[in-house]
Amino acid sequence: GAVVSQHPSRVICKSGTSVKIECRSLDFQATTMFWYRQFPKQSLMLMATSNEGSKATYEQGVEKDKFLINHASLTLSTLTVTSAHPEDSSFYICSARGIPGNTIYFGEGSWLTVV
Amino acid sequence: AQKITQTQPGMFVQEKEAVTLDCTYDTSDPSYGLFWYKQPSSGEMIFLIYQGSYDQQNATEGRYSLNFQKARKSANLVISASQLGDSAMYFCAMREGRDAGGTSYGKLTFGQGTILTVHP
Numbered sequence: 001g002a003v004v005s006q007h008p009s010r011v012i013c014k015s016g017t018s019v020k021i022e023c024r025s026l027d028f029q030a031t032t033m034f035w036y037r038q039f040p041k042q043s044l045m046l047m048a049t050s051n052e053g054s055k056a057t058y059e060q061g062v063e064k065d066k067f068l069i070n071h072a073s074l075t076l077s078t079l080t081v082t083s084a085h086p087e088d089s090s091f092y093i094c095s096a097r098g099i100p101g102n103t104i105y106f107g108e109g110s111w112l113t114v115v
Numbered sequence: 116a117q118k119i120t121q122t123q124p125g126m127f128v129q130e131k132e133a134v135t136l137d138c139t140y141d142t143s144d145p146s147y148g149l150f151w152y153k154q155p156s157s158g159e160m161i162f163l164i165y166q167g168s169y170d171q172q173n174a175t176e177g178r179y180s181l182n183f184q185k186a187r188k189s190a191n192l193v194i195s196a197s198q199l200g201d202s203a204m205y206f207c208a209m210r211e212g213r214d215a216g217g218t219s220y221g222k223l224t225f226g227q228g229t230i231l232t233v234h235p
Binding site for chain 2: 041108109
């Protein structure tokens with residue numbers, strides 16, 4: 001079964017609104033989670049590293065005020081797309097490092113469509 | 116500079132035959148890990164196989180094997196006895212650095228992906 005759960009799997013929102021995506025580690029504690037973005041038929045691009053209890057580390061070119069990441073507990077990280085626009089429509093997927101460290105689990109991903 | 120390169124945008128294979136998906140990587144870190152993931156149209160990332168830079172033997176997982184050639188910096192995925200359900204996008208990815216509890220450990224860099232189509 002899934003060890004990292006991501007919700008919602010699909011979401012449609014209106015332009016200008018905000019949408020929150022959750023990533024939960026189900027049976028292990030994940031002090032670090034990662035958020036990726038993927039456009040159709042393209043690769044996964046790392047957006048940010050989410051650290052429990054501290055600020056996220058964003059990759060170059062990713063707007064931290066637009067993509068708010070909160071990692072309030074050892075099992076939950078959230079990505080909020082603020083003031084969404086159609087160009088934010090994409091597939092967003094999270095991952096978490098398991099034990100041993102060579103196991104990296106991905107959530108099921110979230111398809112965001114901004115209309 | 117591209118750290119992970121998959122040069123085959125698309126590959127076709129006949130059912131029950133073997134297929135090799137290419138992956139080359141670039142790193143100066145002596146400690147790294149290489150992953151292969153399968154991504155069907157649903158979007159989920161399915162872990163297939165892992166190879167550590169210090170592993171002496173090539174990794175195998177069922178029908179999947181990794182042809183690890185360290186000197187050439189290549190980590191090709193071999194799928195034996197292809198099945199129709201193997202049709203999907205395949206990604207090669209690399210993790211750099213040794214597990215020292217650093218928060219960046221677990222960050223993956225992905226290749227461009229290869230779309231594999233298995234014909235009946």
